[in-house]
Amino acid sequence: xxxxxxxxxxxxxxxxxxxxxxxxxxxxxxxxxxxxxxxxxxxxxxxxxxxxxxxxxxxxxxxxxxxxxxxxxxxxxxxxxxxxxxxxxxxxxxxxxxxxxxxxxxxxxxxxxxxxxxxxxxxxxxxxxxxxxxxxxxxxxxxxxxxxxxxxxxxxxxxxxxxxxxxxxx
Numbered sequence: 001x002x003x004x005x006x007x008x009x010x011x012x013x014x015x016x017x018x019x020x021x022x023x024x025x026x027x028x029x030x031x032x033x034x035x036x037x038x039x040x041x042x043x044x045x046x047x048x049x050x051x052x053x054x055x056x057x058x059x060x061x062x063x064x065x066x067x068x069x070x071x072x073x074x075x076x077x078x079x080x081x082x083x084x085x086x087x088x089x090x091x092x093x094x095x096x097x098x099x100x101x102x103x104x105x106x107x108x109x110x111x112x113x114x115x116x117x118x119x120x121x122x123x124x125x126x127x128x129x130x131x132x133x134x135x136x137x138x139x140x141x142x143x144x145x146x147x148x149x150x151x152x153x154x155x156x157x158x159x160x161x162x163x164x165x166x167x168x169x170x
Contacts, residue, residue, distance in 0.1 A: 001075070002128045004137030006068045006145060008154040010120040016112055017101075019148050025105035034097050036083060037161045038090040044161060045090075047083055055080045064162070066155035068141040070134065071125075094168075096160040107132045108140055118163050121156065122148060 010016060020027070034049045043061035050056075060073035096115060103110040111123040124144050126137030156163075 002070060002072050002134070004068055004126040004128065004134065004141055005062065005071045005124065006141045006150075007121055007123045007156040007159075008145075008148075008150045009156065010112060010122040011154065013112060013120060016122055016148060020103045020105070020110060020112075023105050023147065025103035025110055028102040028104060031100045031102060032098075033100055034095060035160070036086075036095050037093040038086055039093050040090070044159060046161075047078070047080070047086060049080045049083075057082070057086075064157045066152070066157045068124075068138050068145075094161055094164045096164055098160075105144075106140065107137075108144065110144070115160055117167065118160055121160075122150070 029052075031053055032051045035046045036049075038045045038047070040059070043059055045057070045059045048056045048058055054077050056075050057078045058073060058075045060071055062071035063069050096118075098113045098115040101112040103112070107127050107129070109123075109125040109127065111121075111125070113121045113123060115121060124141050126132070126140050128134055128137055
């Protein structure tokens with residue numbers, strides 16, 4: 001599977017919620033997520049525990065660049081009881097905990113995230129399919145970047161995993 005993603009620092013959450021309303025993005029609720037990352041030779045592997053919602057094992061690969069970028073991923077529904085098994089077999093890199101407000105706009109998931117230890121972020125994921133091509137995903141994210149007034153210096157190159165790991169070294 002593939003999507004087009006963009007992540008940025010969120011400076012004004014209330015404004016972002018208003019923009020979602022103006023766009024007609026449908027609010028889906030708040031989700032508490034715990035992502036446990038495991039070391040793998042390439043890409044990123046995480047167990048996502050969601051309350052409410054299902055738990056997933058997600059493997060993904062994407063370039064670490066600011067702005068919209070393609071992301072290839074595989075996702076499987078799992079039981080969170082696999083966490084000790086994965087930890088014993090692979091070890092853990094880091095745990096990222098967040099509260100996510102989810103909005104849907106066309107084929108784009110808009111996430112307003114409060115990430116423990118890191119702060120607030122906004123993320124767009126344009127889900128690709130036969131009906132939604134890659135070029136359309138990039139165009140929609142460019143439109144959203146403008147609508148939400150995201151400045152180039154707010155764009156994030158990496159995942160929360162790398163930000164957490166950098167904090168440990170500092």
